[in-house]
Amino acid sequence: MKIAFYSAKSYDKESFDHFAQDFGHEITYFEAKLDKHSTSLAADHEVVCAFVNDILDKSVLKKLKDTGVKLIALRCAGYNQVDLEAAKDLEIPLVRVPVYSPEAVAEHGFALILTLSRKTHKAYNRVRESNFSLEGLTGFNLHGKTIGVIGTGAIGQAFCNIALGFGTQVLAYDLYENEELKSKGIRYADLNELFAQSDIISLHCPLTPETKHLINAKTIKQMKDGVVLINTSRGALIETKSVIKALKSKKIGYLGIDVYEQEEDLFFKNLSEEIIPDDQISRLMTFPNVLITGHQAFLTREALAQIAQTTLRNISEFEAGDPLTNAIA
Numbered sequence: 001m002k003i004a005f006y007s008a009k010s011y012d013k014e015s016f017d018h019f020a021q022d023f024g025h026e027i028t029y030f031e032a033k034l035d036k037h038s039t040s041l042a043a044d045h046e047v048v049c050a051f052v053n054d055i056l057d058k059s060v061l062k063k064l065k066d067t068g069v070k071l072i073a074l075r076c077a078g079y080n081q082v083d084l085e086a087a088k089d090l091e092i093p094l095v096r097v098p099v100y101s102p103e104a105v106a107e108h109g110f111a112l113i114l115t116l117s118r119k120t121h122k123a124y125n126r127v128r129e130s131n132f133s134l135e136g137l138t139g140f141n142l143h144g145k146t147i148g149v150i151g152t153g154a155i156g157q158a159f160c161n162i163a164l165g166f167g168t169q170v171l172a173y174d175l176y177e178n179e180e181l182k183s184k185g186i187r188y189a190d191l192n193e194l195f196a197q198s199d200i201i202s203l204h205c206p207l208t209p210e211t212k213h214l215i216n217a218k219t220i221k222q223m224k225d226g227v228v229l230i231n232t233s234r235g236a237l238i239e240t241k242s243v244i245k246a247l248k249s250k251k252i253g254y255l256g257i258d259v260y261e262q263e264e265d266l267f268f269k270n271l272s273e274e275i276i277p278d279d280q281i282s283r284l285m286t287f288p289n290v291l292i293t294g295h296q297a298f299l300t301r302e303a304l305a306q307i308a309q310t311t312l313r314n315i316s317e318f319e320a321g322d323p324l325t326n327a328i329a
């Protein structure tokens with residue numbers, strides 16, 4: 001099938017080109033993000049392949065439908081960027097990649113924690129300038145600490161398994177309890193207990209109307225002083241203004257985020273020569289105890305290969321008229 005591939009980066013091309021021939025699809029890569037201005041690029045293509053910050057609202061979906069697009073293939077797990085009702089009304093099927101190396105994201109969560117807990121980002125810069133002083137580099141052990149994990153699906157489960165290896169106590173919260181994790185010693189608790197008991201809190205639930213701003217002024221108040229907050233899931237799980245306030249008062253001791261509520265206009269672009277108009281991320285970047293990465297938790301060779309293969313297989317199923325294994329209901 002002919003695929004219009006939006007928001008294409010060099011690493012996407014590399015992994016998709018590697019597998020495309022096996023599936024017999026033809027891909028046109030567009031650097032442009034999918035939004036109301038770029039829908040015309042999809043003319044003559046039957047499939048649109050989109051990523052996390054592409055816009056798939058009602059007007060975009062309508063334009064794609066009018067252009068002749070028959071399938072939207074998301075090359076990501078989350079689908080909060082899609083107006084599902086509009087897609088249903090327009091009868092455009094949607095497929096996604098529900099699981100791709102959950103370990104990639106879980107390991108990145110620990111990269112954020114370890115960088116913050118051992119200040120390796122500071123040590124790296126110091127040593128490069130022949131500054132071998134240890135002043136100000138005192139960290140803390142993970143061993144013996146309590147980690148609260150919100151969402152124990154594929155990524156949360158992988159995260160819990162790593163946490164156990166560090167000798168931490170894991171408190172978990174999810175709508176459904178995972179028996180395998182429980183058999184390994186992970187204890188489920190309600191959110192109130194998790195917030196009150198955890199030294200480190202890591203978010204792995206999807207963004208839904210229920211989870212939007214799960215971390216807000218009220219829930220932060222319930223947390224331990226100096227808590228470490230990690231978000232590799234979706235930016236809007238956190239109410240940024242409350243987190244900034246809590247960083248200023250030292251209620252939050254460390255913040256590690258790979259996602260940000262207003263990331264659509266920032267992430268995946270080189271803005272090093274631009275003035276950043278977003279005052280909240282600019283403020284966050286000034287804190288010495290805040291580590292921000294630009295939605296790279298998924299970015300491993302293993303995950304990219306799985307994303308490409310599953311996306312191309314999803315499209316082949318559609319082409320063959322087979323049931324869509326990874327359809328978004």
Ligand code: NAI
Pocket residue numbers: 077078098099102105150151152153154155156173174175176204205206207208210211232233234258259295296297298299
């Ligand atoms: P999953 O669907 O396997 O697991 C999500 C878990 O959250 C499920 O166990 C579900 O029951 C639970 N959940 C749903 N609503 C909840 C609520 N209100 N409170 C607590 N738990 C709730 O998803 P997976 O693969 O583990 O991904 C989790 C999230 O990670 C995705 O939604 C996505 O937003 C994010 N993600 C981030 C990436 C990155 O590069 N930073 C890459 C891939 C995913």
